Amino acid sequence: MDNFIFHNPTTIDFGTDKEQQIGQHLAAHGIKKVLLTYGSERIKRDGLFDAVTKSLAAQGISFVEFGGIVSNPVISTVREAIAVARTHQVEAVLAVGGGSVLDSSKAIAAGVLHNGDVWELFTRAATINAALPIFSVLTLAATGSEMNNGAVVTNEETKEKFAIGSPHTFPKVSIVNPALMQTVSRDYLVYSASDIIAHSIEGYFTAKVQPRFQSRLVEAIIKTVIETTETLLADPANYGARAEFAWASTQALNGLTYAGTAGFSYPNHMIEHSLSALFNVPHGAGLSVIMPAWMKWYHSRNPEQFKRFAQEIFGLETAEQGIAALEKWFDKIGTPTHLSQLGITEADLPATIDNVLGNAKWFGIAEIYTRDVVTTILKNAL
Numbered sequence: 001m002d003n004f005i006f007h008n009p010t011t012i013d014f015g016t017d018k019e020q021q022i023g024q025h026l027a028a029h030g031i032k033k034v035l036l037t038y039g040s041e042r043i044k045r046d047g048l049f050d051a052v053t054k055s056l057a058a059q060g061i062s063f064v065e066f067g068g069i070v071s072n073p074v075i076s077t078v079r080e081a082i083a084v085a086r087t088h089q090v091e092a093v094l095a096v097g098g099g100s101v102l103d104s105s106k107a108i109a110a111g112v113l114h115n116g117d118v119w120e121l122f123t124r125a126a127t128i129n130a131a132l133p134i135f136s137v138l139t140l141a142a143t144g145s146e147m148n149n150g151a152v153v154t155n156e157e158t159k160e161k162f163a164i165g166s167p168h169t170f171p172k173v174s175i176v177n178p179a180l181m182q183t184v185s186r187d188y189l190v191y192s193a194s195d196i197i198a199h200s201i202e203g204y205f206t207a208k209v210q211p212r213f214q215s216r217l218v219e220a221i222i223k224t225v226i227e228t229t230e231t232l233l234a235d236p237a238n239y240g241a242r243a244e245f246a247w248a249s250t251q252a253l254n255g256l257t258y259a260g261t262a263g264f265s266y267p268n269h270m271i272e273h274s275l276s277a278l279f280n281v282p283h284g285a286g287l288s289v290i291m292p293a294w295m296k297w298y299h300s301r302n303p304e305q306f307k308r309f310a311q312e313i314f315g316l317e318t319a320e321q322g323i324a325a326l327e328k329w330f331d332k333i334g335t336p337t338h339l340s341q342l343g344i345t346e347a348d349l350p351a352t353i354d355n356v357l358g359n360a361k362w363f364g365i366a367e368i369y370t371r372d373v374v375t376t377i378l379k380n381a382l
């Protein structure tokens with residue numbers, strides 16, 4: 001096991017009706033005025049907006065709303081929200097939504113206090129030295145954004161999908177009420193399952209130091225996701241399954257599974273971000289295409305761990321069987337496993353490869369992921 005510091009400052013307030021407590025959480029941090037960010041008008045139709053704003057009002061907290069944040073969020077929207085936040089001099093950002101709203105809110109919170117354009121924080125031309133306090137009410141479990149400091153946003157002009165992460169961008173408090181997730185579409189449920197599995201396997205397969213305990217944590221997350229996804233596809237109202245799915249999702253990317261590991265990288269995310277940036281593919285749908293394709297190329301570099309994966313997750317023997325079983329499971333639940341299902345053809349590969357190579361520098365793995373390697377992986381995915 002490698003040396004590590006594990007510090008996650010986010011409070012998770014988990015369970016039914018917990019959104020009614022959000023005002024108290026903001027008040028405990030001394031917040032009097034907040035930017036309330038969200039995506040579609042759904043939260044106004046289903047009563048969540050009312051529940052949240054009532055809770056704020058009960059604590060004497062005023063809010064300015066900023067809606068319309070799209071899935072695969074874009075930097076132009078973040079810039080607009082920063083202008084609103086500055087005009088109204090809000091003291092915090094409260095995200096109500098899925099990963100796209102949370103990620104945008106982190107960028108807004110950091111961007112408000114950055115003396116320059118917010119995209120500089122993503123290209124690393126500037127560092128994040130401060131951010132407004134961030135709070136969230138999560139409505140879709142997939143990204144782990146509710147308990148990590150990451151935020152991924154696309155620059156529509158440059159077609160770059162880049163991330164930020166700083167000690168300042170952890171949410172202070174995130175409400176995770178699994179009951180709010182019951183309305184998530186069937187498509188997004190299966191994309192979310194894919195995203196959680198991707199968060200789990202990046203370190204599991206690529207780390208140079210991977211303690212068995214960490215592998216077992218990852219396997220518990222993946223097994224839970226497989227079981228609960230199947231339950232939820234048959235019975236979307238099953239609260240117990242929804243709750244375990246949500247908590248597994250939070251755990252997959254809050255740093256815990258990575259404690260004591262070393263030398264890992266995020267190649268599947270590196271490649272998928274290009275699919276989202278260029279073709280606006282839902283993140284999880286892109287990942288379920290890339291993961292099997294990447295595994296077929298990568299597994300001989302870590303044969304023992306791939307064998308372990310096959311045995312522990314699917315009760316099978318060989319690496320190849322484990323990879324095939326994962327792909328089959330993705331097919332079974334209905335998340336794509338081929339680029340063609342995303343409308344991406346061989347003619348799109350040159351531009352996609354160029355975009356991935358740009359990401360590879362940013363992800364710090366350009367030496368491994370050369371043009372030839374990326375081409376092989378993407379051809380595996382056709």
Ligand SMILES: NC(=O)c1ccc[n+]([C@@H]2O[C@H](COP(=O)([O-])OP(=O)(O)OC[C@H]3O[C@@H](n4cnc5c(N)ncnc54)[C@H](O)[C@@H]3O)[C@@H](O)[C@H]2O)c1
Nearest residue numbers: 071072098099100139140142143145150151180183184283
């Ligand atoms: N910060 C991180 O660590 C991290 C990790 C992985 C992915 N991401 C990023 O997060 C984004 C994806 O976020 P996501 O997967 O949470 O999806 P999302 O936030 O983009 O939401 C997907 C769709 O579901 C809808 N939705 C949300 N909650 C709903 C509900 N309760 N009922 C019905 N519909 C609902 C949204 O309006 C949207 O149309 C991508 O940009 C991805 O790159 C971030």
